[in-house]
Amino acid sequence: MESYKDVFVSESMEHLNSLTQGLLELEKGNEEVLTEIFRAAHTLKGMSATMGYEGMAKITHEMENLLDAVRNGEVEITSEVIDVLFEAVDLLEAALNSLSEGDDENISAEEVSQKLSKFAQTRKEERTTPAEVKGEVKKLEKGVKRIDIELDKDCTLKSVRAYMAFRELRELGEIVKCIPDEEKLEDGNFDRSFSIFLKTSASDEEIRKRLKKVSELSKIEIHSGEASSAKEDKTKSGGDVKSVQTVRVSIERLDSLMNLVGELVISKSRLFQIKNKYAIDELNETLAYIDKLTTSLQEEVQEMRMVEVRYVFDRFPRMVRDLAKKEGKKVDFVIEGKDIELDRTVLDEIGDPLVHLLRNCIDHGIETPEERVKSGKSETGKVLLKARRVKDHVEIIVADDGRGIDPEKIKRIAVEKGLISEKEAEKMSYDEAKMLIFTPGFSSAEKVTDISGRGVGLDVVRNKILSLGGTVELESEVGKGTRFVLKLPLTLAITKALLISAGGKIYAIPLNNVNEILNVKEEDISTVMGQEVIQLRGKILPVYDLLSLLGKATATNGKRARPVVIVEKGGNLIGLAVDELIGQQEIVIKSLDGKLRDVRGFAGSTIMGDGRVSLILDIASLGVGEWQSR
Amino acid sequence: MAKVLVVDDAAFMRMMLKNILGKNGHQIVGEAQNGAEGVKKYQELKPDVVTMDIIMPEVNGIEAVRQIMAMDPEAKIVMVSALGQEAMVKEALEAGARDFIVKPFKESKVLEVIEKLC
Secondary structure: OHHHHHHHHHHHHHHHHHHHHHHHHHOOOHHHHHHHHHHHHHHHHHHHHHHHHHHHHHHHHHHHHHHHHOOOOOOOOOHHHHHHHHHHHHHHHHHHHHOOOOOOOOOOOOOHHHHHHHHHHOOOOOOOOOOOOOOOOOOOOOEEEEEEEEOOOOOOOOOHHHHHHHHHHHHEEEEEEEOOOOOHHOOOOOOOOEEEEEEOOOOHHHHHHHHOOOOOEEEEEEEEEEOOOOOHHHHHHHOOOOOOOOOOOOOOHHHHHHHHHHHHHHHHHHHHHHHHHHHOHHHHHHHHHOOOOOHHHHHHHHHHHEEEEEEHHHOEEEEEHHHHHHHHOOOEEEOOOOOEEEHHHHHHHHHHHHHHHHHHHHHHOOOHHHHHOOOOOOOOOOOOOEEEOOOOOEEEEEEEEOOOOOOOHHHHHHHHHHOOHHHHHOOOOHHHHHHHHHOHHHHHHOOOOOOOOOOOOOHHHHHHHOOOOOOOEEEEEEOOOEEEEEEEOOOOOOEEEEEEEOOOOEEEEEHHEEEEEEEOOHHHHHEEEEEEEEEEEOOEEEEEHEEEEEOOOOOOOOOEEEEEEEEEEEEEEEEEOEEEEEEEEEEEEEOOOOOHHHHEEEEEEEEOOOOOEEEOOOOHHHHOOOOOOO | HHHHHHHEEOHHHHHHHHHHHHOOOOOOEEEOOOOOHHHHHHHHHHHOOEEEEEOOOOOOHHHHHHHHHHHOOOOOOEEEOOOOOOHHHHHOOOOOOOOOEOOOOOOOHHHHHHHHOO
């Protein structure tokens, strides 16, 4: 059973987030968010006062006063005002964090409250006329309620329903205005929604009771007093009036459900194997049905665990802003794809890695305004955080247009740190050198800044992503910028893979890495500069013997007919020659532990239907020589 | 569980309504083919709800509503209309009808309306 406190904390976090986003918008000059910011502060005040959290209540009370004064045009929006509001937000966040850990508020509200009230008091002597609110609707006078009505999607005689609604409301007061106007309503010349301004002393409840008599009304929203612009409310508070019922479920429950489904998938595979082995045709229908059921079950559980990335992404604008300010850099931070969904555990786990990557961008990637201008770039650097869905995985891109990664510099530092020898450095390709930044112990910071710590972030980032069954790729060009591409599976544990055999062993390649599969005949393989290649639609791709890549000696002649799996690696396509294609299968990923984890080339292991263990390949970390496909 | 009087000049429409309502636990206590018959049957049967078609021979739906309301101001009448009859439905509502449903019927809407009145 969740206590009031838990609900308070989680709901307050949401409002606080809303506040933060709003303040950021306000800072950019967008004043339409004022109402929403005010409302968030107001709600927080109510909630914290009810719970008896006096520190929070005091701060939010002062915030509300200040925001009200700003809304009315009595106080000007300066950067000092915004800074102090952010200060208040930080303090509130600290309080919530403390509360969520089982502690008291643990904050001292005095200082900030005083600052806030000082600003609120700088209001001019005379009350100026209330700021004009954009939109078609005037601010509601006292005693007038705005009733927003939405008709059922399949309502046919709309004008009659509107007429009936009017009829009922007239019994309760005087209709002063309606949107759209009466003529349009009578002609049925509106989409599905309309608003009625009713001068009444009736309560919201009475109004609803009356309107209940009219059929085909799907939504009724009543606003009184302080509500303003119809436009804002429609777009922003649309989420409040959901008639969708939700249930809160603990994460442990979801995890356990996930595990059970995973085991079910494995067992199902075994059943299929047994059926095939003994050729029991009678089982066909039932097994097919079980297959369908487990797939549906899997999908349902996956859906339950899906959360929009915005919950993590929303933290970042503030962080980026503060960081850039601290570093004296000008950054334009763009976020795309906020509504892409990820499994909640994956989402939880990528938060920190993304922080690291973003910090790296700002700290090491983006140059100072002076440097940028000197190299002919614009003063303001660009940092992009983008999420997008590609086939059956999600890509998260962190990119900047900064100085890029200089492979020579990287190699030098690696040699200095004893991570690689001079000889190895010479032999290294551009691609391989770039990947050096992911080596533990690597830090390209000349001095240790407290921003990105000791630069230990990147190897930890990579391991974290690998452990989730994903991959990290890096593209960079000196002087132009850097781009990290994180590929994450939609679901943590179960994923589709291509099974292949090489050297008598079975390996799994996650399907999201696989581009294409070819059956290559001997004559299709040629050798260019000592490297075996094939032609694919006009392009030349290198082909590597998988076993050799894995460091295993191969007893077979390299040049023969074999299946070749085309995968994407570091932005290029390469071919992996294997012995046999076994098929596609859903696999449950179990992570590798201990020593095996550091072995290049593997992302985890899985248990096959027959109980055997096979290793899952990690394409990104397979070592291949340098090649540029032409 | 409502006792319903169905008034419509088309036998097919009466049958549809009968089916929908019957299936959902309501009882059809009578049928009428035009407004005059509808008023008569109302007096006899005293149903809970009347479904009233608008366009009918002899006495039309709106007139029937007026007559029934004159006899019984508490009468619950639901108009059955076709698309494009907005003005007439409004007139019927003004005459005292409580609600309306549109042809072709959607079972859920019919039930919503009928059950709201009981």
